[in-house]
Amino acid sequence: MEKNNIKVYEIRIKVYILRDIPLQEILATEAEFIDSALAQNQRWLEYHEVNQYKNYCFAGLYPIEKEGVYKKGNIYTITLRTVNVGLARYLSNILRNHYTDVIKGLTVENRILPKKIISEIYSLTPVIQKFDRYWKKQISIGGFERRLFENAVKKYNQYMGERIEEDFQLYTNITFLNRKPIANEYKGIRLLGDKISLKIADDVKAQEMAYFLLGTGLCEMNSRGYGYCNYRWV
Secondary structure (H helix, E strand, O other): OOOOOOOOEEEEEEEEEOOOEEHHHHHHHHHHHHHHHHOOOHHHHHHHHOOOOOOEEEOOOEOOOOOOEEOOOOEEEEEEEEOOHHHHHHHHHHOOOOEOOOEEEEEEEEEEOOOOOEEEEEEOOOEEOOOOOOHHHOOOHHHHHHHHHHHHHHHHHHHHOOOOOOOOOOEEEEEEOOOOOEEEEEOOEEEEEEOEEEEEOOOHHHHHHHHHHHHHOOOEOHHHOOOOEEEEEO
């Protein structure tokens, strides 16, 4: 694996929905679809079960249903990204025909995200930092930002197999895009998260990290669909 030349692989899976899915259950339902595909192969089952960063993330179903229910009998798209080329190849192959009792895969399209100067990344699914309660009741915004940066560096270090110098500014501004916490269902509990936007610094390290995060997601629980980001180029 050429880790010194990071590439973000994007897989777009057209899926057919077999029953109605409420908005707050979308990410958990998609995660089950992907998890059950990983379980079909011993190597990827072990990858799924080991306690490490998974280096993939995915968005909610598209197009967005404004009424908050994704309808049985409709076709939607799941967009999944990863920096792991082996995982990208495996999922591209299996998800086109994979199904659960809720989602059936139909077709798959692949591309590599081009490397251009990134001005902004912004989360399309809620960003999660796990605490006993919603983070604003636990830490300051400064604490939230430190944890966001530390999480990004840990993911990057694990992937690269070496420690990078942390003497750089990842972004110049952070904006919270929601007025109140966004609730999602996960294993019988309500997870509260936020959608955020980061203005990325014009720095080589910051630009590489931002590109990397497009393939892994921001903060925590990315393999559950949280922290998936889109981008704007300069």
